[in-house]
Amino acid sequence: MHPIVELENVVKEYPLGRVTVRALRQVNLALDRGEFTVVAGPSGSGKTTLLNLVGGIDVPTSGEVRIDGRATSRLSDRALTALRLEKLGFIFQSFNLINVLDVVQNIEFPLLLQGELSRRERRVRVDALVERVGLQEQVRQRPGELSGGQRQRVAIARALVTRPAIVLADEPTANLDSATGTAIIELMREINHTDHTTFIFSTHDPKVMERADRVVPILDGRLEADTHSRSRAAPVEAR
Amino acid sequence: MTRLDRIALLLWMGVRNVFAHKVKSLLVGGILFFGTVLIVVGGSLLGSVQASMERSVTSSLSGHAQVYAKDAKDALSLFPSGPMGSMDVGEIPDFHAVRETLVAMPGVLDVVPMGILDAIVLQGTELDRLLDRLRDAVAGGRSDEVSLLTWELQNIASGLERDLLAVRTASADPSKEDAEIADLRRVQDPAFWADLAADPESGLTFLESRVAPLGSDGKALYLRLIGTDLSRFEANFDRFRIVDGSRVPAGSPGLLVTKRFYETQVKNAVARGFDTIREARRAGRTLAEDPLLQEEVRRNVRQRRRVLYQIRPDEAEAVRAELLEVLPGASGDLDAILETFLQVDDANFEVRHEVFYRAIAPRIRLYDLAIGDTITLRSFTRSGYARAANVTLYGTFEFQGLERADLTSVNHLVDLTTFRSLYGSMSAGQQAELADIRASVGVDDVARDEAEAALFGGDPNDLVVAPEAEAAPTDTPPTWVRDVPPASDDGPVLNAAVVLDPGSSERLSVSDLQAELDARDLGVQVVDWKRAAGLIGQLVTVLQVVLWVGVAIVFIVAMAIVNNTMMMSVMERVQEVGTLRAIGTQRRAVVGIFLVETAILGLVAGVAGAGVGLALVAGLHAVGIPAVADILVLVFAGPSLHPTLSLAGLVEGILLVLVVALVSAFQPTLLAARTSPAVAMSPKE
Incomplete structure (x- = not known):
């Protein structure tokens, strides 16, 4: 079975005024299904760029990113968007919920975009997730009425509702206090265990790294030798 | 199901977003709201003005359409829109056929023949009239009347002398005035009248040649005449109404002038001055504050002799006594008293107006042309020959609702026979006479390409036709004389009003009529009331352009603001x-989200704007917009406009605003759709 995500000699450059910023230089990475991986590195190391490529939000300047065997650079915007909808779930640092929709509507949103399930099926799936993330009491509340931790739970439920192959989380605990952050990580870890969902994080939170199956350190756009040990903290944590 | 749920979610998000982004919604919604109000109210006013003008013009003169010669030099203009006498619309080649063709069409009620020309009525001065009477009285040996007229003429001479003395003091070379003053003194001298009794002719000649020219200038009245079949005109234009006098008896030469013209141009100047001041005061103006009215008073005082000279000497004392009743302390002759009497102010105006009409008006010639008078109309034919026709002034008329409209008051009505004689066409008798002459000299119509053969005998067998061979012209008139049945349709018709059944006016268009006439090759063109009315008809078009330019400007500004606001909102x-x-x-769905949001906003603003617009129009309808200027009476088809609004007008307004909203939101929306998904992630590292 091929890895769920493969990066091969990936280079990503951004034009920044007259200069070109090399965000990623010759990155090779393969992620297996069910892995709980952390991409760790300081600000500007290329963490988010890496996550954008893995998530099909961006395409490489050269090299190849394959998500579930499909090379993203050969896909149209439309196909790439469809790929994100089908294969990926996203959890953002600042939650990024749709403010005008309530908890249930936010979670259901990707299912409506897919348009595959009936109303009953959607209801069953959303209800199950609401229970899983523990928001039964808040179903009709809107994001503005929720705490940070509750919002991130909604975001997790939204990311999971389409049963994606991979869930990307961009510094999911950065805007949460440490206790809440720990609880959120535990929740994701638990889902990873029970559903074998592949998780990829970017973080520089040592507590998150502790819970990871695998830590991929990144510095100046290059991957360092990664470790599969959960007990070791990433040595690259600088600042 | 999913699709419906998706649409439901989209609408839900749209509604919530409208509320969530209050500043943007209020700004964009507010602009769209005012845009809708503008469209709805403006559209209603314009539509109502167009409808009322159409009513005005079609019901007073034009009918639903006008027909005239295709090869006319000028465009037909029923209302004057250029210098007098400049319009040449030619003649309808075959009015009979035109009428038959049109009347055969379902929905056409009648075709009324017409012709327009300008005529002049020359009026003598008061002095001329007195001299005419004097000549009559002398010839008839009526000495009582002669002595009365003597007194009047002496009075006038004394007044004129006073005026001349005033002029003389300012004159560089007073010798001319001195001679004239001597003539006027001679008239005041009883010796002159004794001589006149002995030798009437030389006295009268002196008066007519030396004194008459010293009187104020005679007046020429310009009349724009519509010659038409008066009974059919009245039958087809139901706003037409006789005010004074009577209708013209069928077959008689007769003139009807508009009531407004009669009151403003024909009425005695002093009486008119009283009327004008009264009207103005009724409209809330005061003599104390309005300089125009004060000028009117001064003019009345200056013109008092237009009254004075008309009062018979044997009645002067009675008038003087009646005036003195309201002028305690006044003294002097009638002239002096009249001068005081005419110096009206706000406090005494109503009383003096009443006294004027009670004591003076019945004793003077209140109108220069009295109903029943025979009037000489003068005109020039196209080729420049002067023509004159005597016609009886039967009365005055007006168009209901348009009484105050100046423009509908300039066209007076005259019978077709009188019109044709002024226009310069020949009567049947004249035509027969000319035909006789042609027959006796052997004139024949020859086509151009056969001219040579006809002149020089192309065919040797062809004999020159002897004049005796021509039939008697009264039996078979030559071909160039049009058919001569005895109806009013015979003889030249310059234009004609097509009157439609009210129900058919929507369905039967000008092009339908034109097509039918062209099928018979009748050489006429059909124009709708708007074009037939001339400049005034263009007013509607101008108003339309003004409104739409206004709306366009408002919308361009609105679009710029909406676009900008949406752009900021997207950012x-x-x-x-x-x-x-x-x-x-998908990008499409993002576009959808924003457009649905805009559409909801546009719809809410549009419906609210249309509601407010409807309320405004309803208010205006109930109150009525007064026609403050006389031109507006025609435009409004009455003293006030009561605008109406159709459902289609409302829906159009809402739809237009919706389209404007969507168009101006489109570019920001596309920009939104191009947003990179990467911005969702934490800032680039």
């Missing part, structure tokens, strides 16, 4: 859009 929501894109929303 503000870039994170939201990025998130939507990241989690798998």
